[in-house]
Amino acid sequence: MAASVLPSAYQTSAASPDWLNKGDNAWQMISATLVGLQSVPGLVILYGSIVKKKWAVNSAFMALYAFSAVVICWVTWGYKMSFGEKLLPFWGKAGPALGQKFLIKQAALPASTHYYDDGSLETAMVTPFYPMASMVWFQCVFAAIALILLAGSLLGRMNIKAWMAFVPLWLTFSYTVGAFSLWGGGFLFHWGVMDYSGGYVIHLSSGVAGFTAAYWVGPRLTADRERFPPNNVLMTLAGAGLLWMGWAGFNGGDPYTANIDSSMAVLNTNICAATSLLVWTWLDVIFFGKPSVIGAVQGMITGLVCITPGAGLVQGWAAIIMGVLSGSVPWFTMMVVHKKWSLLQKVDDTLGVVHTHAVAGYLGGILTGIFAEPTLCSLFLPVTKSRGAVYGGSGGMQIVKQIVGGGFIIGWNIVATSIICIVIGLVIPLRMSDEQLLIGDDAVHGEEAYALWGDGEKYDGTKHGFYSDDTTHHRQPSGATHEL
Numbered sequence: 001m002a003a004s005v006l007p008s009a010y011q012t013s014a015a016s017p018d019w020l021n022k023g024d025n026a027w028q029m030i031s032a033t034l035v036g037l038q039s040v041p042g043l044v045i046l047y048g049s050i051v052k053k054k055w056a057v058n059s060a061f062m063a064l065y066a067f068s069a070v071v072i073c074w075v076t077w078g079y080k081m082s083f084g085e086k087l088l089p090f091w092g093k094a095g096p097a098l099g100q101k102f103l104i105k106q107a108a109l110p111a112s113t114h115y116y117d118d119g120s121l122e123t124a125m126v127t128p129f130y131p132m133a134s135m136v137w138f139q140c141v142f143a144a145i146a147l148i149l150l151a152g153s154l155l156g157r158m159n160i161k162a163w164m165a166f167v168p169l170w171l172t173f174s175y176t177v178g179a180f181s182l183w184g185g186g187f188l189f190h191w192g193v194m195d196y197s198g199g200y201v202i203h204l205s206s207g208v209a210g211f212t213a214a215y216w217v218g219p220r221l222t223a224d225r226e227r228f229p230p231n232n233v234l235m236t237l238a239g240a241g242l243l244w245m246g247w248a249g250f251n252g253g254d255p256y257t258a259n260i261d262s263s264m265a266v267l268n269t270n271i272c273a274a275t276s277l278l279v280w281t282w283l284d285v286i287f288f289g290k291p292s293v294i295g296a297v298q299g300m301i302t303g304l305v306c307i308t309p310g311a312g313l314v315q316g317w318a319a320i321i322m323g324v325l326s327g328s329v330p331w332f333t334m335m336v337v338h339k340k341w342s343l344l345q346k347v348d349d350t351l352g353v354v355h356t357h358a359v360a361g362y363l364g365g366i367l368t369g370i371f372a373e374p375t376l377c378s379l380f381l382p383v384t385k386s387r388g389a390v391y392g393g394s395g396g397m398q399i400v401k402q403i404v405g406g407g408f409i410i411g412w413n414i415v416a417t418s419i420i421c422i423v424i425g426l427v428i429p430l431r432m433s434d435e436q437l438l439i440g441d442d443a444v445h446g447e448e449a450y451a452l453w454g455d456g457e458k459y460d461g462t463k464h465g466f467y468s469d470d471t472t473h474h475r476q477p478s479g480a481t482h483e484l
Helices: 022-050 053-083 132-151 159-185 187-191 197-218 222-225 233-252 258-286 293-310 316-340 344-348 354-369 374-378 394-428 434-439 441-445
Strands: 087-088 122-125
Touching: 022 132, 022 233, 022 293, 053 132, 053 159, 053 233, 053 441, 122 132, 122 197, 132 159, 132 197, 132 354, 159 187, 159 197, 159 394, 187 394, 197 233, 197 293, 197 394, 233 293, 258 293, 258 316, 293 316, 316 354, 316 434, 374 394, 434 441
Parallel strands: none
Antiparallel strands: none
């Protein structure tokens, strides 16, 4: 009987080695693209529209610049500091991720091999079935969005040149530490702290670092702090929509494979986000008499952030509970605590990132320590028999691990961000000049978001003649102006 022959699509070749799973590779690249779209154009649009009109260009550009700068820093040294060979318990060895030999070999996280206390193997090294190039790019877009989220605390006054210096420094000395410690095989990874997709690595760190940087940069003009209306609410919703839908890649891509846990993560993400948005909206109606579109966006974001550390680790009913809490606890800190705590009043966190990302991220991490389901944990975590507190056993200790892990991220970001800001401030002013702050985009970039004729301008016949291209009609005398 003749031996069966595999269809050509499944046969190995130099471009399709036997370790390559085309489905996993396709999903990882799609997930990376979805996360990239959250930033560009998602947060570019959201930032450009949620701020006062005079800061639309500057806010959008801060996001665009950060994305571009992170890509180059990441492949040059950042990736291996986050996911490479161990240098310190919290840091990997720096090095480029640019060579062909490195990028086309099977992906692997060399520091992720986990051992029992007696030295025997507990969990093998993470080796997804796709090339390193897919892993490098997937992790790159996570690093990029962390910087962009941080920028939300600094909109409307940070010197763009200082921001250009801040991005590579914070990526190098802050982000890579959290990423290696929790994901790349660092001490928190091996201790068993749960952070499924970045509740701590991305959201807690960007929220704390953003608030810290806002302290050092200083506040916006008093007039901007008192009145900072969005210039386009509908475009804010468009950016928010890209952010929400892109979260399927954010949480669904983190098992590093298109498996059953990935599906669980995507469903839980949407359950929690929807619940949180509804709860935030209900609270707005109850206490302020009307639903706020911007409030709904904030509630959506806090739900997405809260579920992130436990997206593939908790059951659907737990995702609803997390959504209720993520729609109410950050609402309370933003609407009540913020107005009564002098420190929060003093520091000008433009978009309230400390509430929507730091509070929601830490809350999600602790709730993951409570609700993480043992079977789901076994599908993802390196520490076997991990579980949340409601499942008994070692679950009580998991809450302690989550609190300590989050505390490390908070402490490191406060110190590292402060040092970075102080050093940059010695060379470049962190805050724009008062003249630039008064004018906005036109002073900083020489560009404005809305090039609409007549926007506060006087009619000048020498420039705005109705027949500017028709020499057969007479123009008004030079200098003649009429108010419109």
